[in-house]
Amino acid sequence: MKNPRSPWLVAAFSLGLAACGGGSSTLTPAPAPVTPTAPAPAPPAAVAGIVVTPAQMNSEDLNTIFFRAREGDTITLPAGKYVFKRTLKLSVNNVTVLGAGNGSDPASNTILSFKDAAETNGLEARFVKTVTLRKFAVEDAVGDAIMISNSTDVLMDTVRAEWTTDPVKTSRMAYGLYPVACDNVTIINSKAIGTRDAGVYVGQSKNIRVVGNDVYYNVAGIEIENSRNAIVEQNYVHDNTGGILVFALPGTYRFATNDGTIVRNNRIIDNNLPTAANATGFVTAVPPGTGVMVLASQNTEVHDNIITKHKTAAVLAISFQATQFAYDPKVYDPHLRGFYAHNNKIDDFGSAPTAAFADPASLGPVVDGLFAYLKSNNLPQRLPAVVWDGIVDVATGSTGSQGQGGKYTGNLQVCSKNNVIDTLTVPGQISYENIDLDLVALMQGLSSAPLFPFPERMNCSISMPAVTGLP
Secondary structure (H helix, E strand, O other), X not given: OOOOOOOOOOXXXXXXXXXXXXXXXXXXXXXXXXXXXXXXXXXXXXXXEEEOOHHHOOHHHHHHHHHHOOOOOEEEOOOEXXXXXXXXXXXXXXXXXXXXXXXXXXXXXXXXXXXXXXXXXXXXXXXXXXXXXXXXXXXOOOEEEXXXXXXXXXXXXXXXXXXOOOHHHHOOEEXXXXXXXXXXXXXEOOEEEOXXXXXXXXXXXXXXXXXXXXXXXXXXXXXXXXXXXXXXXXXXXXXXXXXXXXXXXXXXXXXXXXXXXXXXXXXXXOOOOOXXXXXXXXXXXXXXXXXXXXXXXXXXXXXXXXXEEEOOEEEEEEOHHHHOOOOOOOOOOOOOXXXXXXXXXXXXXXXXXXXXXXXOOOOHHHHHHHHHHHHHOOOOOOOOOEEEXXXXXXXXXXXXXXXXXXXXXXXXXXXXXXXXXXXXXEXXXXXXXXXXXXXXXXXXXXXXXXXXXXXXHHOOOOOOOOOOOOO
């Protein structure tokens, strides 16, 4: 995740030494030599903040400490596992909460358990400027483990959010690490495990870095939603339903679109988990077995990732129409534009597509027909690595008379090129790198098969706008 700017206040001190001497015109005996003594050690620098005792690690005392904190304080939490009955709430600017570690051993780590708590979220902060959370874990929060809203300069460093028991069947933790409507967000070196929605979710925010995290057993591993300027890199995203999601969803949000996201240098591996039993909402549209899913977003670049072992698609790029959820076109733009997947290393993909791709009432017959064609030609029966629904906005692109077979130009194009895959490719003839479903044509009966084996519309390169303003 991001490299954080340190919020610490460093105290400095100096030791001043003074000497004085005198003389006389009268000769006097020299004084006896004095054995020098070592100077007294300098006092330690004062720590601006509070060291919490184990006895204070309860809902009432720790909330009081949070409430009485002063700007610039560090609140240091002891090692141990502590049970809380209510949400812990931060409301003071420029406060750091520092534990002993985010592991599972209470002898050397700080674990905040909200199992059977009377309220939903674990730790939350609202409307604060500069909040730093380091080296502790939040377990079994019903709601969100760590939720920060309407705040600036947010740093989560070496924290853990986890639902600890059979998350697919029992998790009631919606989000693990959940900054929303924030500016300058950094989530680094942390873990998010076992949510019924997204492990790491950054929504309605701008200037975002998500770097170096370990994310698993969630429906969505990492999700960037309705935000601006995000880099997601060097994460290990594995054993989720879908690995990394970049979404623009309809609703009354701070930002109506998602614009400017880079997904790079991640390990995205074996995200085939069934959708959690308690999952609700748009996340249920994520097909199990999806490495990266980009939905209705603008200017998204996916490059230099390792994406392996996904039974539906390594990369799925779609417009909102493909979800079949209702939306109001007067207030929401459902189209995907400006997408570029390149230089990813992709293998073991598309052999057993799920969800709509296996539904007899949806794309199941299309996939079955494609696989039958491939089998008859002694070709591997797979969906190609990068799947695009092929839907183009008629206002900003060109389409056929019925809206089918569209094309964007310039940086609005949907492109996938120079990915390294493990399946047969004959340039200009057949490629398992990309498939263009041309979904409008399929839905209207204008076509019975997707644009395969070599979809020209996706065989392009674009230069994405720079992602700027990062923390």
